[in-house]
Amino acid sequence: MMADLYQAQRAMRQMRKQALQRGVVAILDVGSSKTACLVLRFDGSTPSGEDGEIGSLAGQSGFRVVGAATTRSRGVQFGEITAMQETERAIRTAVQAAQKMANVRVDHVIASFSGARPRSYGLDAQIETNGQTVSEQDIARVLAACEVPEYGAGREVLHAQPVNFALDHRSGLSDPRGQIGQSLTVDMHMLTVEAAAIQNLVHCVKRCDLELAGIASSAYVAGISAMVEDEQELGAACVDMGGGSTGVSIFMKKHMIYADSVRMGGDHVTGDISMGLGVPMATAERIKTFYGGVHATGIDDRDMIEIGGETGDWELDRRTVSRAELIGIMRPRVEEILEEVRARLDAAGFEYLPSQQIVLTGGASQIPGLDLLASRILGQQVRLGRPLRVHGLPQAVTGPAFASAVGLALFAAHPQDEWWDFEMPVDSYPARSLRRAVRWFRENW
Amino acid sequence: MRPLGRASDPAPSRLSYRIQRWLLTPGVRLFLRAGVPFAVVFGLVSAYMADEDRRDGFNLAIDGIVRSVQERPEFMVNMMAIDGAGRSVSQDIREVVPLDFPISSFDLDLAAIRDTVVGLDPVKDASVRIRPGGVLEVDVTERVPFLVWRTRDGIELLDETGAHVSFLEARSDRPDLPLIAGDGAELHVQQAMAVLAAAEPLRDRVRGLVRVGQRRWDLVLDRDQKILLPEDNPVQALERVLTLSDAYEMLERDVAQVDMRLGQRPTLRMSQAALESWWQIKQLTTGGQ
Numbered sequence: 001m002m003a004d005l006y007q008a009q010r011a012m013r014q015m016r017k018q019a020l021q022r023g024v025v026a027i028l029d030v031g032s033s034k035t036a037c038l039v040l041r042f043d044g045s046t047p048s049g050e051d052g053e054i055g056s057l058a059g060q061s062g063f064r065v066v067g068a069a070t071t072r073s074r075g076v077q078f079g080e081i082t083a084m085q086e087t088e089r090a091i092r093t094a095v096q097a098a099q100k101m102a103n104v105r106v107d108h109v110i111a112s113f114s115g116a117r118p119r120s121y122g123l124d125a126q127i128e129t130n131g132q133t134v135s136e137q138d139i140a141r142v143l144a145a146c147e148v149p150e151y152g153a154g155r156e157v158l159h160a161q162p163v164n165f166a167l168d169h170r171s172g173l174s175d176p177r178g179q180i181g182q183s184l185t186v187d188m189h190m191l192t193v194e195a196a197a198i199q200n201l202v203h204c205v206k207r208c209d210l211e212l213a214g215i216a217s218s219a220y221v222a223g224i225s226a227m228v229e230d231e232q233e234l235g236a237a238c239v240d241m242g243g244g245s246t247g248v249s250i251f252m253k254k255h256m257i258y259a260d261s262v263r264m265g266g267d268h269v270t271g272d273i274s275m276g277l278g279v280p281m282a283t284a285e286r287i288k289t290f291y292g293g294v295h296a297t298g299i300d301d302r303d304m305i306e307i308g309g310e311t312g313d314w315e316l317d318r319r320t321v322s323r324a325e326l327i328g329i330m331r332p333r334v335e336e337i338l339e340e341v342r343a344r345l346d347a348a349g350f351e352y353l354p355s356q357q358i359v360l361t362g363g364a365s366q367i368p369g370l371d372l373l374a375s376r377i378l379g380q381q382v383r384l385g386r387p388l389r390v391h392g393l394p395q396a397v398t399g400p401a402f403a404s405a406v407g408l409a410l411f412a413a414h415p416q417d418e419w420w421d422f423e424m425p426v427d428s429y430p431a432r433s434l435r436r437a438v439r440w441f442r443e444n445w
Numbered sequence: 446m447r448p449l450g451r452a453s454d455p456a457p458s459r460l461s462y463r464i465q466r467w468l469l470t471p472g473v474r475l476f477l478r479a480g481v482p483f484a485v486v487f488g489l490v491s492a493y494m495a496d497e498d499r500r501d502g503f504n505l506a507i508d509g510i511v512r513s514v515q516e517r518p519e520f521m522v523n524m525m526a527i528d529g530a531g532r533s534v535s536q537d538i539r540e541v542v543p544l545d546f547p548i549s550s551f552d553l554d555l556a557a558i559r560d561t562v563v564g565l566d567p568v569k570d571a572s573v574r575i576r577p578g579g580v581l582e583v584d585v586t587e588r589v590p591f592l593v594w595r596t597r598d599g600i601e602l603l604d605e606t607g608a609h610v611s612f613l614e615a616r617s618d619r620p621d622l623p624l625i626a627g628d629g630a631e632l633h634v635q636q637a638m639a640v641l642a643a644a645e646p647l648r649d650r651v652r653g654l655v656r657v658g659q660r661r662w663d664l665v666l667d668r669d670q671k672i673l674l675p676e677d678n679p680v681q682a683l684e685r686v687l688t689l690s691d692a693y694e695m696l697e698r699d700v701a702q703v704d705m706r707l708g709q710r711p712t713l714r715m716s717q718a719a720l721e722s723w724w725q726i727k728q729l730t731t732g733g734q
Contacts, residue, residue: 071455089456096457096465105469209466 009420015213016412019108025213025412026095026106029405030087030113030201032076032244032267033363036397036405037094039067039102040412063413065392067102069094078263079115079218079245081200088204095208109210112408114218115245116197118158120258120348121149123188134167134176134184140422142186151192158198158217159191160419163255172253188419189257191217214412219247219259221407226361226385226400227251236357237350238385239341239378240404241364243267246337247404248344250353255416258348262340266364269333276329277321279307288367291323294331295369300324334367338377345378359385363401515551523547523579530585534567538583541565550575558583566609592634593619595626595653607634627656636679640664643680646687647696661706669716670696673704682708 019025020042027038040063071093075086099106125145129138143162151157165173167181176184198215205212223238232251240247242265250258269292274284291305303323309316350356358378360370365384375382387398387406397405457465467473494500514520523546527535541561544553555573562571562583570586590602590610602610602619609631613619623641630637637654640662644651647666655663662679664672674682682705689711690696695703699719704712715723 089454092459092462093456096462099465099469103469105466105471209463 009418012212012214013418013420015108015211016110016415019211019213022108024102024104024106024108026098026109026210027405027408027412028091028094028109028111028205029218029402029408030076030081030091030111030204031073031218031242031404032079032114032265033073033242034070034401035073035076035087035090035094036070036402037068037091037098038065038393038397038405038409039098039104039106040064040409041066041102041104042413063391063409065390065394065409066104067098067100068394068397069097069101070397071097076113077244079113079242079247079261080194080197081113081204084200084204084207087200088207091204091208095210107209107211108213109205110214110216110408110412111201111205111212112216112218112221112404113197113201114240114242114247114261114404115263116193117263118191118193118217118219118247118259118261119151119155120260121151121190121192122257123147123149123160123190124186125188126183126185128182129184132180134179134181136177136422138184139165139177139186142184143188143419143422146186146188148190151190154195155192156195156198157190158193158215159189159220159256159259161189161255161416162419163187163189163257164253174253189255190419191220191256191259193217214415216408216411217247217249217259218242218404218408219249219261220256221411222247222361222404223249223251223256223359223407224410225387225407226359226403229254231355231357231359234355234357235353236355236359237345238359238361239365239374241265241337241360241362242404243363246341246362246364248341248348250345250348250350252353258350260344260348262337262344264333264337264340265362268337269330269364269367272329272333273326277307277319277326279309283307283309287326288330291326292330293323293327293368294334294373296324296327296331300327330367331373334364334370334373335377337364338374342377355381357381357383359383361385361387361400361403363399365400515549518579520550521547521579522550522553522575522581525581525583526576527583527585530568530583530587534565534585534587537565537567538562538585542583544581547579550579553581567611569604569608590619590622591638593622593624594631595624596628603631603634605634605638607631623651624653625656626653627659629659630654630656633662637662639680640674640683643683643687650696666696670700671702673702673706675706675708685711 016025023042025040025042027040029036042063071090073087073090075081075083075090081087095106095109123146125142125147127138127142127145164171164187165176166185167173167176167179168183173179201215202212219238219240222240223232226238226240227236232254235250235252237248237250240249244263244265244267246262246265248260248262249256270281270284270288273279273288274281277284277287279287287305287307293300300323304320305323305326307319307321309319311317356379358374358381360374360382361384371382371384384400385403386400387403388410389398390406390409393406468477494503525539525542525544525546527538530538542558553575555575559571559573562568562573562585567588568585569588572584574582576582588604588608588610591605592603593613593616594601594603595616600613600616602613602622604610616624625637633656640654641651644664650666652665652667655665657663661676662674664674664683666672672683672686686703686705695713699716700713701716702714704714
């Protein structure tokens with residue numbers, strides 16, 4: 001079963017290499033409220049590193065955003081695709097507009113989505129190295145030796161990243177190759193999601209005549225772009241408050257060690273407003289973005305908001321509501337989301353990390369006063385995060401709602417080592433493998 | 446499936462999406478940006494130019510434009526001025542450079558004109574340029590005749606390099622110039638000049654120089670006297686003769702030839718009459734012994 005995973009992921013990695021060689025790749029963030037597409041152009045000016053096989057596709061770091069487009073997505077709920085046609089149209093719209101802006105055709109797309117019930121697993125394994133120094137083969141062997149838990153049928157591994165290596169009694173090694181030791185231990189973080197969500201996304205992308213060159217969890221990529229380097233190093237949590245779901249990812253030593261998602265987001269706040277005030281969703285969304293908040297003050301009682309209507313009934317169309325009432329509707333839902341996030345962080349053991357920094361990002365994090373509310377629920381060290389400024393990014397897509405899109409661009413340029421980036425160890429190849437024969441031949445002659 | 450009251454869909458249709466992607470393909474873009482305009486322009490031009498009359502008309506129009514620029518008064522040349530040449534030479538130049546003035550300076554090939562002018566015998570060097578004001582100026586340096594060379598074919602004038610200047614009707618046309626003769630004489634004009642310069646004391650008596658056997662000179666004086674000069678250093682030999690002549694008045698006497706061909710042994714030949722009279726005198730003095 002692991003071999004299948006290897007094949008699929010390696011095929012995707014191969015596709016990504018091709019895309020980087022061609023120099024143009026599209027980033028697609030399929031969210032519940034919007035679908036964003038960025039077109040990246042890699043200049044590839046710096047030469048690739050000496051080990052081109054594995055590693056972070058070194059040397060392909062210089063990229064520039066040449067096209068960006070956003071469209072409303074209709075067929076996505078809770079970060080999962082529920083209406084294939086609608087999602088396909090949304091992807092088509094976004095890709096076409098971004099292509100038009102970039103004035104270049106893109107064939108390869110790297111996608112991210114937020115839902116599909118991610119589940120984190122920590123794996124570890126220990127082997128005895130046969131030689132003096134740790135070789136590539138040893139790393140492949142120790143990764144292969146990891147006991148893969150029974151994560152259930154109908155789920156797929158999305159990320160499997162070696163987080164930490166330990167050699168004898170020295171821990172915290174990021175790259176043990178070439179070092180001398182006897183027993184090699186690896187800690188690995190594996191993230192599984194529902195296979196159906198991936199399949200739907202793959203199908204939608206394929207229907208748009210695009211090749212999928214990579215998939216990432218949006219909680220992970222939002223963490224890459226919204227957190228600064230020392231937060232990633234010392235340990236911090238990123239809360240990506242999207243439209244339909246809220247992603248939680250914990251980073252430590254620049255590796256993701258935990259990810260989860262809460263199936264609530266800004267759309268639910270809008271839904272509450274819509275139901276509570278009896279207005280259409282579009283009006284509720286407008287009221288939320290213009291007048292929303294989570295802290296009511298005395299003046300908010302006198303701040304009356306026209307909520308309007310188009311029925312023709314004068315009484316109904318001239319309704320007003322005070323801002324305090326609006327806040328009264330929004331706040332419980334936001335609190336509920338944050339409580340849920342708190343529960344996920346507690347379940348992950350976030351309080352045992354040395355640093356308790358929490359970064360709020362995503363479209364729903366723009367509610368005024370959210371940081372105060374969040375610090376009351378999540379702890380004192382809360383800040384609002386915006387995505388990193390990357391080259392050529394238009395002003396319109398620098399807001400926190402684009403944290404995962406920008407993070408995906410960074411991920412495309414600097415992918416972390418995944419399990420499948422290493423060679424599969426010899427003994428786990430299928431018996432009839434031709435490569436095994438070649439390898440045997442090479443080693444014995 | 447389809448919910449009630451759908452909003453208008455901004456999404457492109459599959460067809461327009463595909464067409465747009467196809468148009469963004471690099472090859473297609475290149476074709477559309479370069480290939481199609483080129484083909485259209487090429488096609489239109491070839492269709493227009495397919496007709497013979499149009500082609501001619503086009504060429505005529507181009508020609509007319511070119512001419513209208515070239516024949517502006519600023520570019521016209523109205524006359525030819527020849528400097529540094531005598532009347533006959535300028536006559537010759539005007540003959541060999543037949544130009545219909547006024548003529549555009551674009552139509553003048555100055556290098557060719559210069560070559561033609563320099564090709565004339567009496568012209569040593571020439572420079573041709575167009576002076577402001579529409580004057581074609583030909584600066585000619587004429588060859589100066591230094592010698593008269595008598596050959597079997599006629600009498601020629603030679604300059605100091607031995608180059609032909611012109612023919613003479615008669616020697617008496619240029620009595621001021623010295624005369625040389627003989628085959629190959631024109632190749633050693635410098636030497637001849639040196640010899641003649643050395644013969645300056647005999648100036649009144651010199652008739653000319655004769656090249657003998659294409660290798661050496663004879664200086665011919667009047668009264669049928671000849672001085673045979675050697676191949677090498679003829680000037681010094683002549684100077685020796687002149688010194689002797691000064692001392693003994695040798696050339697005043699009845700000597701037919703002074704042979705200086707062998708430097709160690711200058712030889713005199715007396716004239717026939719002198720010889721006979723010398724014999725008579727000898728007979729008288731020796732009494733016929």
